[in-house]
Amino acid sequence: MSDVAIRSAHGPTAGAYLSPIGLVGGLWGKRDLIRQFASRELLERHRGALLGIAWNVLSPLLTLGVYTFVFGYVLNVRWESRGGHAWEGMDPHLSFALTFFCGHALAHLFAESVSRAPMLVASRPNLVRKVVFPLEILPVSVLVAGLVTLGISIGILVVCILAFGASVPATAPLFIVPMVPLVMLALGASWMLASLGVFLRDVRNVVQVAVQVLIFMSAVFYPIERVPEAWRWVVQYNPLAVIIENGRRTLLWGEMPEWDKLAWITLLSIVVMQGGYVWFMRTKRGMADVV
């Protein structure tokens, strides 16, 4: 017998959305839809461009080039040599470039998800009003597309490391450890912002600026050590900065992740993700009234 759907004034209470297992299970059931929207996301971004999908590889390369020039050559930012012997003898500009690029790729995943979020639902009145659509998958699709882009960037990074004669450390597989809280933070924040963006049109402007500030405070362009002692806490307690730092430790420097810090951040990110999800699902029913 088929399921019976109940349409009533009050949706399920917040409690119905509180289980992380329910959250993951629900998304897994909609993986087909998520995949279709994510692939659309990747294809659409460069549709009509002369080089097409090639831009998915070209644009991170260009970013790498521009930032290397500005920060590496013009501003002369350096990371102290932490790559052990593997990085010895590498041009400091190059090692800056790779270190920067690793952090940038991670920050970009978060920034892209979060800055797209406020318009995700607000710009699709069709999906809100005309069909029964699981709107909660929209931020997930953007994130999945972002993960593909991140994968491409990491691929480029690894190729560069090898091409310049260095080697990928044995700790590289542990790169996944800081990725887990990053994904959950991005999702939670996206859900929250996707909902807010529907009701509050100002959100998108605020988010643009906030994301910029966050990136600058996440030690993407400079080593944490360069931050004055008095202000270092801002970066040290910034989950994104810790995640980026640990991404570099595992993928570039051959160091173990900072387990204790990451454990706390992972806990926090579970709360953020679940909170964002509950918020989104609770406010979803009102969206049709204002979109």
Place this chain on the structure above:
Amino acid sequence: MLSEPAAYTPGDGSSATLDPALSISVRGIGKCYEIYAKPIDRLKQSLLGRLVQSEFHRKFWALRGISFDVARGEAVGIVGRNGSGKSTLLQIIAGTLAPTEGVALVRGRVAALLELGSGFNAQFTGRENAYLAGAIRGLGRRVMDGKIDDIASFADIGDFFDQPVGMYSSGMHARLAFSVASTVEPEVLILDEILAVGDASFTQKCMSRLHRLLDSGVTLLFVSHNLDSVKSLCRRGVYLHKGAPVFVGPTEQAVDRYLSQVRETTTKRAVEKIEKLAEAREVVAPVESDLRYGTGHAQVESVRMLDTHGQEREEFGYGERVVIEASVRAMIDLERVDVAFTLRDQTGVDLFGATAVREGAKPPRLRTGELAVIRFSFRNNLRPGPYGISLSISRRPDELGDGLATLDNLEGCAAFTCIADPRRKVRGKLHLPVHAECTVIRPTGVVRKTVTKGV
């Protein structure tokens, strides 16, 4: 079958259950549009509404007190004027709009075509949208692979199927939308005015597919301003007026009620203009009918079905002449009176009709108390089955187009049965005079024989 829904007790609805024989149960549904000055107020209402006493909006009830059940495999039509709440009701049942009060239970996979646009993504091609629509309803890629050709061929939009939907005309949009919705194995199909934009051949295709879906047990909720299609598809109807359910029952009656209200509004305006007519009369002679309305300034006193010898008859054979005789009493002095009849088949479709004036039997000026007897007769070329007659006495508009009024209107005031004639099969609903000709040509091109049958 349409039964009275179980008593509804307000609550969160989460404990509500649905009888296995039912597909949809609407219980005390109401939708109050909260008019918000700013979108932020809507958010406040969502989050604080139940905690804080103050309200962040003005109220407008678009729908209230709607209750009905729909059995599995049943088709229910919803009629009413624009703004009567039809679309709101469908949206609530489809789940795109949350009701303010009450609860609606819906069993199984729902495919809804609500207004135009119907949830397609403009940048996606028709094909991609079809897959997407399948995925939304839980049909995976592989299942959709098996259906995609069927969707494309039914939509019949050629190469546009692989073009972004944004480039479609409204007709193509409707074709694709209907094609997808009817192919994704819905258990409940909700259609809102979707047939209005298609061309005639597509509408035909849709209707036959809808009949097929209904035969296979799909439950249908149908809104259309094409009342004939409502009547031919749906056995039960809901008539909404200003958000309230005026009538729930057989479609024919729902449609008649709706039409009567539409006509009454027009009549009321006309009557108000002319004081002479403003005084309404009591019905003097009750005539049995399903529904009677009008100003009562002229009244039908009797309706009879007769044969050519003036004998009352209930059954007519094929080819016999059928006579409808109506006696109309004028309650005041009346000018420009006309009498019309409409013949309706058992599916509720109005087949044909005529008015005395148009057929050349214009009634003269009637004086108070005079009785006018009007006879219509026609050759019975109908398919065997029961038929109903509706009569209407109206005052025609004057040269300026003013004064149109329904004086007395009787739906279903007489009936007869057309009996089957094995020698004469009727294709379709009725037979009209047809000229037939057959020509046989030799291989040499010389005409050998022509057989002609005149009208």
